Amino acid sequence: MNQKNGKNSLGIDICFEDLDNPIELFKKWFSKAEETEINDPNAVAVATSNKNNQPNVRMVLLKGLSDKGFVFYTNFNSRKGNELKDNQKASMCFHWKSLRRQVRVIGKVEEVSENEADDYFNSRPYKNRIGAWASSQSEILDQRETFLNRIKDFEKKYPDQQNVPRPPHWSGWRLLPEEIEFWLDGEGRIHERLNYKKNNYKWERELLYP
């Protein structure tokens, strides 16, 4: 699998590079997406499933990335939050239209540390921090007015913009990857797929038919 004579032995496009660590490859693809996407290159679909094995998917924003995994923040009492508490298995899918590329991640989630969540929460604009208190995410809202009033109430409760505590139900999930698949568009649907799988804490690579 090493590069020999400057040629990748898997015979795949140079865009896949020749890296043992898929997180490194993800970072390269992601920084390219940051240059080319019109907005939100960090937008990613997250799939969860409930106790009846019913899959469920929605978009979130990737807000942290390390060798450990992919972090997003949300209300832990939301639908996704409750599903992830019941079943930590989850999957993410990035699609960068401008690059015609897709990355899929499969694994299990863990909760980020209190410090990590606090740091990110405190970096958010005031309105977003108040919103985290005011929104009972995914619960039924009788009318919009109720939500707007709750926002006003929390603005009164936390008038100091420098000092809004993080709600106990608001934090981050980190998806710990067990597989990361890179997909590259090819002419005539002759696409290319490179899949990384973790085996005994080591990443292994394989090509997949498109």
Ligand SMILES: Cc1cc2nc3c(=O)[nH]c(=O)nc-3n(C[C@H](O)[C@H](O)[C@H](O)COP(=O)(O)O)c2cc1C
């Ligand atoms: C581009 C985009 C980014 C989003 N980012 C987040 C996010 O980071 N966290 C979040 O809780 N919801 C985010 N949302 C809203 C979710 O898609 C979803 O509506 C909400 O989290 C409730 O989902 P649930 O009922 O499955 O828990 C985003 C929506 C879009 C379209």
